[in-house]
Amino acid sequence: MDEKYYPEKIEEKWQKFWEETRAFEVEADSKRQKFYCLEMLPYPSGFLHMGHVRNYSIGDALAWYKRLRGFNVLHPIGWDSFGQPAEQAAIKRNVNPREWTEENITQMRRQFKRLGISYDWRREVAAHRPEYYKWDQWFFLKMYERGLVYRRMSPVNWCPNEKTVLSNEQSSGGVCWRCGWAVEKKDLEQWFVRTTQYAEELIADMAELEAGWPERVLTMQRNWIARSTGAFVDFPVKDSTEKIRVFTTRIDTIYGANAIVLAPEHPSLAKLLEGSTLQADITRFAARVREGRATLKPDEEVEKEGMNTGLFATNPFSGEQLPVWVANYVLMDYGAGAVMSVPAHDERDFEFAQKYTLPIKQVIVPVTHDKEPSGFEPQLSEDVSTEMLNAMTDYGMLVNSGEWSARLSQDAITEMSAHAEKMNFGGAAVTYRLRDWGISRQRFWGAPIPMVYCETCGIVPIAEKDLPVELPASAEFTGTGESPLAGVVEFVTTTCPKCSRPARRDTDTMDTFVDSSWYFFRYCDPQNADAPFDKEKAKYWTPVDQYIGGIEHAVMHLLYTRFWTKMMRDIGLVSFGEPVKNLLTQGMVVAETFYREDEGKRVYFNPADVRVERDAKGRITSAVLISDNRAVTVGDIEKMSKSTNNGVDPNEMIDAYGADAVRVFTLFAAPPENELRWSEAGIDGAVRFLRRVYSMIWKWADVLANDSLGGTPQINETVLRNLPELRRLRQMTHRTIARVTTDFERLHFNTSVAALMELMNAVGDFDALQREVTEAPPEYHATARFVMREALEALVIMLAPFAPHAAEEMWAGLGHTGGILRDAETQARWPQADAVLARKEELEIPVQVNGKLRGRLRVAAETGEEDLRQAALADERVRGFIEGRDVVKVIVVPQRLVNIVVS
RNA sequence: GCGAAAGUGGCGAAACGGCAGACGCGCUGCGCUUAGGACGCAGUCCCGUAAGGGGUGGGGGUUCGAGUCCCCCCUUUCGCACCA
Numbered sequence: 001m002d003e004k005y006y007p008e009k010i011e012e013k014w015q016k017f018w019e020e021t022r023a024f025e026v027e028a029d030s031k032r033q034k035f036y037c038l039e040m041l042p043y044p045s046g047f048l049h050m051g052h053v054r055n056y057s058i059g060d061a062l063a064w065y066k067r068l069r070g071f072n073v074l075h076p077i078g079w080d081s082f083g084q085p086a087e088q089a090a091i092k093r094n095v096n097p098r099e100w101t102e103e104n105i106t107q108m109r110r111q112f113k114r115l116g117i118s119y120d121w122r123r124e125v126a127a128h129r130p131e132y133y134k135w136d137q138w139f140f141l142k143m144y145e146r147g148l149v150y151r152r153m154s155p156v157n158w159c160p161n162e163k164t165v166l167s168n169e170q171s172s173g174g175v176c177w178r179c180g181w182a183v184e185k186k187d188l189e190q191w192f193v194r195t196t197q198y199a200e201e202l203i204a205d206m207a208e209l210e211a212g213w214p215e216r217v218l219t220m221q222r223n224w225i226a227r228s229t230g231a232f233v234d235f236p237v238k239d240s241t242e243k244i245r246v247f248t249t250r251i252d253t254i255y256g257a258n259a260i261v262l263a264p265e266h267p268s269l270a271k272l273l274e275g276s277t278l279q280a281d282i283t284r285f286a287a288r289v290r291e292g293r294a295t296l297k298p299d300e301e302v303e304k305e306g307m308n309t310g311l312f313a314t315n316p317f318s319g320e321q322l323p324v325w326v327a328n329y330v331l332m333d334y335g336a337g338a339v340m341s342v343p344a345h346d347e348r349d350f351e352f353a354q355k356y357t358l359p360i361k362q363v364i365v366p367v368t369h370d371k372e373p374s375g376f377e378p379q380l381s382e383d384v385s386t387e388m389l390n391a392m393t394d395y396g397m398l399v400n401s402g403e404w405s406a407r408l409s410q411d412a413i414t415e416m417s418a419h420a421e422k423m424n425f426g427g428a429a430v431t432y433r434l435r436d437w438g439i440s441r442q443r444f445w446g447a448p449i450p451m452v453y454c455e456t457c458g459i460v461p462i463a464e465k466d467l468p469v470e471l472p473a474s475a476e477f478t479g480t481g482e483s484p485l486a487g488v489v490e491f492v493t494t495t496c497p498k499c500s501r502p503a504r505r506d507t508d509t510m511d512t513f514v515d516s517s518w519y520f521f522r523y524c525d526p527q528n529a530d531a532p533f534d535k536e537k538a539k540y541w542t543p544v545d546q547y548i549g550g551i552e553h554a555v556m557h558l559l560y561t562r563f564w565t566k567m568m569r570d571i572g573l574v575s576f577g578e579p580v581k582n583l584l585t586q587g588m589v590v591a592e593t594f595y596r597e598d599e600g601k602r603v604y605f606n607p608a609d610v611r612v613e614r615d616a617k618g619r620i621t622s623a624v625l626i627s628d629n630r631a632v633t634v635g636d637i638e639k640m641s642k643s644t645n646n647g648v649d650p651n652e653m654i655d656a657y658g659a660d661a662v663r664v665f666t667l668f669a670a671p672p673e674n675e676l677r678w679s680e681a682g683i684d685g686a687v688r689f690l691r692r693v694y695s696m697i698w699k700w701a702d703v704l705a706n707d708s709l710g711g712t713p714q715i716n717e718t719v720l721r722n723l724p725e726l727r728r729l730r731q732m733t734h735r736t737i738a739r740v741t742t743d744f745e746r747l748h749f750n751t752s753v754a755a756l757m758e759l760m761n762a763v764g765d766f767d768a769l770q771r772e773v774t775e776a777p778p779e780y781h782a783t784a785r786f787v788m789r790e791a792l793e794a795l796v797i798m799l800a801p802f803a804p805h806a807a808e809e810m811w812a813g814l815g816h817t818g819g820i821l822r823d824a825e826t827q828a829r830w831p832q833a834d835a836v837l838a839r840k841e842e843l844e845i846p847v848q849v850n851g852k853l854r855g856r857l858r859v860a861a862e863t864g865e866e867d868l869r870q871a872a873l874a875d876e877r878v879r880g881f882i883e884g885r886d887v888v889k890v891i892v893v894p895q896r897l898v899n900i901v902v903s
Numbered sequence: 904g905c906g907a908a909a910g911u912g913g914c915g916a917a918a919c920g921g922c923a924g925a926c927g928c929g930c931u932g933c934g935c936u937u938a939g940g941a942c943g944c945a946g947u948c949c950c951g952u953a954a955g956g957g958g959u960g961g962g963g964g965u966u967c968g969a970g971u972c973c974c975c976c977c978u979u980u981c982g983c984a985c986c987a
Contacts (some may be wrong), residue, residue, distance in 0.1 A: 219907060220982060228986070248987060261987095302985080334986045341987090347904095348985055433986055551981085617947090618929040619911040667916055668927070675980095677915060681928055684940075689927085752919070754926035761926090846922040851968045855923055891967050897921050901967050 001701060001813035002414055005694040007658025007687075010790035013806040015116055021037055024118040024693040025823050026072055028524075032825065035071035036541050037063040038520050040549030040557075041078045044126075044163030046104035048111045050589040050666075051550070053650045057663045058586060058672050058749065060117045061101060064801035064897045065744045067118075067485040069823060074541050076523040077103055078125035082133070083512045084167065087484075090477040097151045098473070099870070101128055111650065116805055123526045127515035127852035132522065133447035135532040136514050139564075140450055141461050142571050148194045149249040152458070154438055162480040165442040174411050178479070190440035191449060191508070198420040199432040202562060203227050205578055212582035212671070218555040224555050226433030232336060233426035235260050235313035241682060242268055247335030249430055250345060251420070252412035255401035257340040258353065260313045261306065261325045262546035264289045269309075272324075280311050282326055289328040302330045302735075304352045315340075316425040316875045317416070318402060318576060327352065335431050343391065352393035360388055364396040364409060437560065439511040444475050444484035446509025454496035454503040463497050469505070483507040503811060516557055517564035520579070535573060543581045548672075551585040558583070584672060584747055593635035593680040594623055604645035605632055608680075637677060648678055660803035661687040667802055668753040687874055690806050693760055693799065694766060697792060697810040704789050705815055717784040725769055726787050727841065732762040733791040734838035738829045740798050749802075756798055763791050786874035789814070794831040847872045848899040849881040857898070865892045874899040 002009070018024060039059035042052055056077075063075040073525035080102075081310070086097035112119065125132055141716045143149045158164075159170040161181040171183040195202075203225050208220050230249035237244060246262055262269060264286035273279040287309050292302070306327030313322050321342075329348055330339055343353035343360040353360050373757065395409035395444075404412055414428075421427030440449065450462040462469055472491045475484040483506040485491055496503040518532065525533040546667045558580070565579040595602040605625055610632055612623045623634050640647040653662050670676045674823045720726055736759040743752040770784060793814060800807035800820055811820050820829060840861055845868060847855040855877040859868065869892050872878060878900065885902040892898050 034922065116959085215983080222985060223906075230987080246987080250987080304985080327986095329985045331986065336987095338987045346987065348987075351985090431986080614913080614929065616913095616930060618930095620913080642973095665927095671916080672917090679915080679928070680939095682915075685927055688942095749927080751914090754917075757926055781937065783946095844922080848921085848968075851921095851966095856922080889967060891921090893921060897968090898922080899967055 001698055001809060003695075003698055005691045005806070007660060007805070008655075010809045011114070011116060011659050013810045014805045017808070017819060018116075018118070020046075021819060023819060024075065025120045025122060026074055028537050029072055029110075029825075030540065034065040034074065034545075035063075035542055035633040036074045036520075036546070037066065038075075038523075038547050039077070039082045040546045040547070040553065041516065042108065042517060043080045043083060043085070043538065044101055044104040044108055046107050046416055048108055048115075048650050050643070050648060050650060052678075053115065053547060053662060054586055054589055054666050054676055056112070056115065056117050057666045058584065058747075059546075059552060060663075060666055060804075061749055061801040062546060062548075062744070062747070063118055064804060065830070067824055068797060068830040069827065070824070070830075071900060072122075073792050073823075074523065075120060075676070076123040076520075077112065077117070077119045077121075078123075078127075078519055078523065078527075079108075079127065080107065080512060080519075081126045081128040082446045082509075082515055084129075084443070087443060087477065087852055087889050090444075090527055091479040092166065094477070095097065096474055097477075098128065101126075108426055113664070114654055115650070118449075118804065123523045125519060125522050125526050127447075127512065127519070128445070129467045130470050131527075131529070133515070135518075135522070136447040136510055137450040137467050137469060138464065139400065139514075139567075140510070141464060141760060143193060143567065144451075144461050146571070146676075148197065148567065149191055149439075151189055152192065152816075153187045154190045154192070155185040155187050156190075158184045158185055163387070163482075164480050164870075165482065165598055165702065182527055188440075188442070191451075191506075191565075193439055195437045195560075196432060196434055198563050198566050199225055199227070199434050200430075201577065202434070203567060205562070208578050209580075213580075214583060214585055217551070217558065217585060220554045221559055222414045224434060224559065227430060229281060229428070229430050230335075230434070230661050231413075231420060231426055232429045233316065233340070233420055235322070235825070236313065236314065237272060237324070237342070238312040239286075240272065241328075242272055243340050244324065244335045244564045246338045246340045247452070248340055248430065250409075250413070252398060252401075252404075252407075252409045253342040253345045253363055253393075254317050254340060254416065255398075255404070256342040256344045256347075256361045257315055257320075257322055258343060258361060259323050259325050259341040261327045261330050261339050261341050261349075261352070262309075263330040263337045264328065265327070265332040266337050272311055276310060278307075282307055282309060284547065292328070304348070304355060306352060306356065316420070317404075325597045333435060334433060337516070345391055345393055345693050347393065356372070361400065362388070362392070363398060363400045364392060365399050366394060366396045367408070368391070370594070377762040379749045395549060422861065427880075437511075437513075437563075440508040441511055443481040443508075443509050444471070444477070447471075447514065448485065449492075449506040449508050449510060449669040450505045451506040452494060453503060454499060456501055456798065457498045457503075460496055460498050460503070466497070470640075471509075483509070485509070485761055500629055513557060513560045521568070521574070532573070532731065538574060542574065543576060543578060545580045546584065547580040548584045548586060551587075554585065582860070586672045587670070588639045589673040589676045589678055590639050591647045591648070593638050594625075594632045595635050595852065602635075604635075604643075606645050606647075607678075608648070637655075639679065653683065657683050658690075658805075660806045661690055664690065664753060664802045669750070671750050672747060678793070689757055689760065689805055692764070693795065694806060695809060696760070696763060697796065697813050700792060701813045701815070702789060704792075714782050715786050716779040716783045719780050724841075725766065728781060729762060729787050730768045730789055730837050731840060732759055733787075733794050733837075734833045736841075737794055737833035737837070738838050741830070741833065746799075750874065752798075753802060756795060756802075759791065760834060763795065766791070797829055797831055843895060845872075845895075846881065846897045847875060849878060849879050850901060851899060854878050854881050855866045861895065865894050865895070868892050868894065868898055872900060 037059055039055050053503055062203060063073050068075045081101050086101050089095050090097045091101050127133060140149060157166040159176040159181055161179045166176060166183060174183055176183055209218060230247055231251040232245055232247055234243040234245050247818050250890050273282055302485050304327060306325045309324045311324040313324050341349040341352060343349040344362040345364055384434050391718055393720060398405050398412050406417060417428040433890055442821050448471060450467060450469045452460045452462060453461050473489045473598060475488045477484060478603060492505050492507060494503055494505050521533050522537050525537045528534055561579055566577045568574050569577050592607055594605045609626055610623050611626050618805055620634055623632050624630060640645060661683055665683040668686065669682055736755050739755040740752045794811045796807050843859055843861050845857045845859055847857060855875045857871050857875060860869060869890050882900060884901050888903055889901040
């Protein structure tokens with residue numbers, strides 16, 4: 001151990017040590033309790049950013065903590081290495097996606113190692129390697145066998161100029177990202193996974209997740225799946241054998257229907273309009289609406305538009321003839337693609353009826369007395385189109401509804417659904433907003449879909465034994481045309497697995513969410529060549545005990561992986577349906593921005609190049625650019641990004657402060673789910689703290705090892721009894737152990753670090769006191785050294801999850817060999833808090849009079865209720881406030897406070 | 904518009920319904936230094952010399968006691984957005 005703290009030296013040394021001793025490599029061991037600590041795998045862009053650093057620092061702290069508590073901890077990492085950036089690099093710079101990806105992985109792996117994250121690197125997986133995506137394809141075949149994947153036409157974003165498929169990002173704003181042409185929708189045959197088949201289970205199983213997942217994420221998933229209960233009702237079309245099926249949640253309002261409205265894409269439309277004079281007009285209208293939708297910007301509101309088809313449908317409840325309309329506000333892919341329009345009791349239908357002056361018939365009246373109905377007096381006349389100002393969407397009592405009148409909405413919904421079912425024209429139904437998962441991508445850099453098209457046999461799956469269908473080494477990356485694979489003749493040309501005649505491969509690849517849906521199962525058995533993973537190994541390690549990642553994956557990734565797990569359960573690979581027990585969604589990393597206006601455009605400067613001036617209160621008063629010493633504008637705090645130039649490079653931070661300090665700051669500065677505001681001053685504080693601990697250990701290492709000052713460190717009860725300062729440090733040590741332990745269990749890393757800082761401060765005070773002790777008997781020194789060693793060792797071990805390199809160095813400095821994790825299988829190193837020692841001997845009890853603080857009592861910790869009461873009433877200061885008044889009540893909370901209530 | 908979460912010093916933040924602001928940053932003063940983006944010590948919510956008073960977005964309520972629980976409002980952030 002050097003006298004001074006040299007992070008780069010220590011960090012390199014211990015990284016090498018961990019590698020050589022295989023400190024983080026683990027195997028399934030049924031005799032030990034496991035803990036699966038998982039962080040979301042990164043896309044290998046080539047560089048770690050601060051968001052990654054935060055994510056992986058959180059995970060690593062937890063992994064270390066659990067190891068020190070004696071768990072067998074699986075802590076792996078891998079690469080989400082398929083996807084667009086590699087392909088874009090290929091298009092733009094003519095590099096090979098595979099080489100580009102592999103190079104990036106090499107670079108990022110080096111960065112991970114520099115950060116000292118404790119991964120079992122033998123388990124690393126990468127989505128783009130055939131050994132991995134072989135199993136994506138295998139799963140595809142399994143799902144195909146079970147009817148869980150199917151093919152249908154579906155629209156993609158299409159650039160008519162470059163004749164290529166664009167992703168949503170590439171077509172944002174409705175224009176092509178490269179050429180600026182208006183993006184169109186184009187229908188292509190694509191593969192879909194039937195996620196909707198599991199909709200009910202995906203909703204229902206969320207009950208299991210309530211304890212361990214953020215409420216926010218569950219809410220988002222619930223809204224995404226959006227289960228809705230209602231009923232189907234079939235409306236027979238006049239002069240036709242066709243029926244129009246609608247979905248409604250308000251069958252109780254059916255007597256108020258004034259029209260049936262179809263989505264423009266409704267499949268029955270063509271048949272219904274056969275021979276109609278309006279056919280051409282309607283078709284044109286439908287096409288226009290569809291086009292309008294394609295170029296729609298995300299936030300845009302669209303005016304309701306519709307057309308009367310001239311057809312009529314019969315309301316099966318009332319027998320009434322209703323006109324059939326087509327309108328842009330009805331969605332084809334929700335419910336039945338058709339609705340009954342009830343303007344009096346639905347806002348959208350109301351708006352539509354207003355626009356086209358359709359009759360509005362009221363069939364529900366409010367019955368609640370304590371709640372305002374929607375601003376409108378009950379009317380019993382039928383057509384209220386002139387009086388009604390808003391739709392009345394509340395439940396109420398049915399009126400104008402034939403035999404159903406006078407019932408309450410809730411009852412009517414059940415009874416009318418049952419009636420529809422009995423009469424065979426509908427019935428109760430549940431629908432979901434959740435749609436099937438489209439997994440076809442017209443891209444090169446993904447797992448090929450293992451399907452073949454044969455003229456004779458049609459669509460034929462590849463035989464399992466012929467997997468993987470390997471990606472060719474390269475393709476033409478022009479950025480135009482359909483899937484790049486379509487241009488690779490050797491790839492496309494194949495033979496039919498069934499009839500052996502020439503056939504053509506599917507040239508699409510799979511969505512990268514496929515790769516990330518099951519990767520953490522593969523970590524359990526990453527080299528398996530015969531199966532995605534060994535069931536027994538997965539059974540030991542999974543489900544994941546703690547998953548850590550960004551909130552941006554709240555819906556898609558986490559929903560798909562939940563689906564995938566259920567699918568794997570149904571094909572017998574796992575025995576549970578939920579893959580992740582606890583989820584932590586960490587906040588973004590943000591920083592200050594600085595800019596100058598230049599001809600209306602903002603030019604941003606990196607915070608590293610700016611000097612900030614503050615006033616006496618610490619408020620920022622101005623900022624200047626260091627290079628020219630002229631002022632810059634202080635902008636908002638924003639997410640670190642290229643566009644605002646406020647990012648910091650983890651490599652530079654590690655160079656300047658060391659990985660340990662970066663990690664300590666990252667975990668200390670904010671609770672994990674909050675935003676983390678980057679600050680170089682803050683990281684200075686982290687280094688300062690580490691340095692203080694380090695020099696304290698250095699100073700005491702010799703003393704603790706040197707026996708000449710009074711024998712081996714040991715407790716002398718007499719000394720302890722007589723010297724409160726020794727007891728005080730012990731108390732602080734044990735109190736800190738208890739605090740840090742509970743904070744870790746709650747993932748409150750910031751308060752853990754704060755507690756360690758307090759312990760360090762106490763150690764510092766104790767050390768200062770010791771310097772003043774010149775003459776003392778040997779048993780005093782022995783006891784003092786025992787107490788100090790206890791404090792320092794606890795401090796070092798509890799620091800390991802945050803600053804593992806420094807902790808290892810100091811642990812060794814305290815005379816321990818073989819590293820902190822030595823014998824971890826048999827001996828948990830985490831210190832044990834002794835509740836008796838952690839207790840304070842003397843307490844300061846606040847005394848309130850009528851809830852206001854009026855005095856404090858110094859009492860022994862075990863002082864009872866009655867004594868506290870007496871002491872409070874007798875207190876000099878307190879008496880000044882109660883004199884001359886009646887004491888009505890005295891509330892005594894032992895160990896806590898006394899409140900005296902006076903009149 | 905609908906839904907959810909959150910508003911505490913100059914800043915990041917603490918606080919089983921029980922002393923608001925732990926811990927850290929910044930700032931102020933002092934010491935040590937030729938010097939310091941080093942180190943040490945002290946101070947730092949507001950008003951007041953003090954005693955004391957006020958203070959957790961605003962207003963009400965429950966309670967002996969509210970940052971914490973309930974109701975209304977304001978603001979911010981996030982998610983969803985014609986979902987019948």
